[in-house]
Amino acid sequence: MLTLNGVCKTFNAGTINEKRALVNVDLHLEAGDFVTVIGGNGAGKSTLMNMIAGVYPIDAGTITLDGLNISRLSEPARAKYLGRVFQDPMMGTAADMQIIENLAMAKRRGKTRTLAWGVTRSEKDEYAERLRELGLGLEK
């Protein structure tokens, strides 16, 4: 469960460029919910995502994930608890690694990684299966 309570974010506070991007945002999502946020350019959609991911600190309010208050955690510390895809796909992937290596990295999110990690046969099959669903031929 993800809960936002009274989340506020103002950019460039106190200057001529002040922008109140989020004002007292409340949001509650249950496990398995699928939500689309719509709004015009500059409405604050990306800011909302960035607040949840910890890209910028929030000014006020709390963000709770599965009962854990993540409001003050850094972006890397939060990455253990949440995954995301970026508007620019190059931001969330390593372009000079193979698809299978990117998937293996994603699967190991939050786990301790050592230098010696290998992709098992059953893992390969699992990725191929998941990729086949996209109908893009990526499994090949």
Ligand SMILES: Nc1ncnc2c1ncn2[C@@H]1O[C@H](COP(=O)(O)OP(=O)(O)O)[C@@H](O)[C@H]1O
């Ligand atoms: N890093 C930033 N510095 C200053 N202003 C920002 C920053 N990020 C977003 N804003 C401002 O906050 C408002 C919301 O932007 P944004 O969340 O990107 O909107 P959306 O994704 O809905 O188009 C806009 O007015 C935008 O100019």
Ligand SMILES: [Mg+2]
């Ligand atoms: Mg945006």
